[in-house]
Amino acid sequence: MEIGGTSFGVLGSDYQVFLSFRGWDTRQGFTDTLYHCLTTAGIHVFKDDDDQPMDENIEKILDTINGSAICIPILSRGYASSKRCLRELTRMVELNKKVIPIFYDVTPADVKLPTGLYMNALRGHSREIKNGKGPEQGIDAQEGSASEVQRWEGSLREVGKFTGRELRDTSYNTFCESITKEILMKLKVKQKIVPDQLIGMDDQVNAVLQLLDIEAHDVRYVGIHGIGGTGKTTLAKVVFNKLTYHFDGCSFLSDIRESSRRDGIKNLQRQLVSDIHGKMRDVSDSDSGIREIKAMAQDKKILLVLDDVDQRDQIEKLAGKSNWFGTGSRIIVTTKDIRVLATERAALREGVLKQSNEVKTFEMELDFVPSLKVFSICKDKLEVTYNELDDRAKQMFLDIACFVVNKDKTNAMYMWEASNICPSIWFRFDGDMNRVLTKLRWLSWHNCPADFRATNLNLPNLVILDLSWSDISEAWDGWSQIKVGAKLKVLDLTGCKKLSRTPDFSEYSTLERLILANCVALTEIHSSIGKLKKLRHLNIKGCDSLRCLPKEVASLNALKEILLDGKKDAFTLPMLAKSTALLRNR
Known part of the structure; x- marks a missing residue:
């Protein structure tokens, strides 16, 4: 194997490009030419040598x-005859890596x-297995099985759909120089920073990806709108990070509202051209900016x-017409004002993701110091949202926001009632609740009573159910009367001091976070926890009476962390998945 040098400062075992190829098929000429072009450009390349025996280093x-x-698989006529190559390709697909296939002498x-x-x-591999030849040297007995061949087949079909490059009548040097430029452009795209812990965002991301449909060959616009603070920018960043390597050029123009007011639209046009072209171009006015964008983006x-x-007007000067961009281009617009997406042209995609109706609440866990920065950001964002309210709404907001906990609200009540505002209206969970709260996404009901009087409380869109510090037990009627749907991500039972045994979790199969912290009487977690196949986070800190976790926890492959007390010397844990981390609070 060979490792190319780098000018990008890549450390350790991380490489910018992984080359996978059938040695005797492509080594003489093409692979060496591509490797030389990439490394000469300063790209850190790992070039596997398929001619070497498949020894214990294959896992490394x-x-x-x-x-x-x-990852660049060079797909030649003999590529699929190599189990080693197929294993590499399958690993790329299963890890959802950024794959740019080169169709060398195949289609x-x-x-x-x-x-x-x-x-x-x-079929040849399958026959070898049936004839009992066994796995290749270096492949354990579980590999090279019939199921492994099926995985190889699925990976080949998947890679065949990827946007790749076909080597036709072009010379090796010309082709490899073109590939190198493309790789350099993709490596320059900086991934957007998003919070580590995002709960309940998968549905939103999938909805946007479905609207974008990157396999389609048209130029498509998708709008995301909603009030400030609902996560539009975070959603756009997550989608951007997922898709960057599928495009010839990428640009994320942040906070256009503020940037255009401070620096003008010309600077945004200049940044867009620089992101696409890789070099800064002079933009004297918005019209010249439009010409530069079209010149740089029309064929990409x-x-x-x-x-x-x-x-x-901002859209008009940055992405005014679909013919400014090459086939398959995608433009995402986030805005608080749906009116900026309204247009008589057919450019904007009809399926706009309406966050006011579609967005799920997601939870971010941050330490204290980062929270200070986040609070400052949130304050500024809320100020912008406040400034966009009408005068009557502004007065209501200030009246509410200026309340101090435990202060008398009598005078404000008189004022609100005189203004035909009814702050004393409250909600009572009693009687038949069927179809009453079907759009509710977050139910935070602290200190809820042991006596649950409601029936048929159907909450199909609920994402977070927070019953912290309540008097509920495993016999609480609410467990049977609260019906949640397939969108529930978080169940928080912090401080439920009467809970000695958790409820049956069979109806909560989509849970990603289960918080049982400080349930001091808890002695048993129901075995149905084994049905929570999407569970990522389990918090049992402060559960002083709990001595073990059920054996079913061992089957939770998605579980990333268990939070527990470090002083639990006699606590019994089942065999956990390798990806599960124990975080002990000492």
Whole structure:
């Protein structure tokens, strides 16, 4: 194997590019030319040598794929005949790596298996297994099985769908120089920073990805709108991070509302051109900026995010027409004002994700010091939202916001009632609640009583159920009367001091966070916890009476962390998944 040098400061075993190829198929000429072009450009390259015996280092090589930014399988006629190559390709797909396939002397149809070329190679592997030849040297007995061949087949079909490059009549040097430029452009795209702990965002991300449909060949605009603080920018960042490597050029223009007022639209146009072209261009006015954008983007597949747009003119000068961009380009617009998305042109995608109706609440866990920064950001964002309210709403907001806990509210009540505002209206959980709160996403009901009087409380859109510090027990009627849907992500039972045994979790199969902290009487967690296949976080800190976790916890492969007290010397844990971390509070 060979490792190319780098000018990017990549450390340890992480590489920018992983080359996978059939040695005797492509080594003489093409692979060496590509490797030379990439390393000469300062790209850190891992080039596996398929000619070497498949010894114990194969697992290290497969782990290297995980640490590589981009994977390039060079798909040649003999590629599928190599189990080693197929294992590398499967690892790329299963890790959801950024894959740029090169179709060396095959077509995408060959790789997707309609033709006999790769299919015949897979059949050959299957015959070897049936004939009992066993796995190759270095592959354990569980590999090279019939199920493994099925995984290889699925990976080939998947990679055949990827946007790749076909080597036709172009010279090796010209082709490899073009690939190198593309890789350099993709490596320059900086991933957007998002919070580590995001709960309940998967549905939103999938909804946007479905609207974008990056496999379609049209130029598509998608708008995300909603009031300030609902997570529009975070959602756009997550989507941007997922898609950057599928495009020839990417640009994320943040906080356009503020940037355009402070620096003008020209600077945003200049940044967009620089992001796409890689070099700063002179933009004297907005019209010249439009010309530069068209010149740089017309023949490229572009991913562009216009964040926090507040005027339609901003869209017109940054992404005014679909013909400014190459086939397959995608433009995402986030805004608090739906009116900026209203247009008589057909450019904007009809399926706008309406956050006011669609967005799920998500939870971020932050330490104290970062919280100070977040609070400052939130304060500024709320000020912008406040400034956009009408005068009557502003007065109501200030009346509410200026209350101090435990202070008399009598005078304000008189004022509100005189203004036909009814602050004394409250909600009573009593009687038949069918179809009453079907749109509720977050129920925070601290100190809820042991006597639950409501029936048929159907909450199909609930994401967070917080019953902290309540007098409920495992016999509480609410467990049977509160019906949650497939969107529940968080169940918080912190400080429920009468809870000695958790409820049956069978109806909460989509849970990602289960918080049982400070349930001092808790002695048993119901075995149905084994059905929570999406559970990522379990908090049992302060559960002084709990002595063990049920054995079913061992089957929770998605579980990333268990929070418990460090002083629990006699606490029994089942065999946990390798990815599960124990975080002890000492």
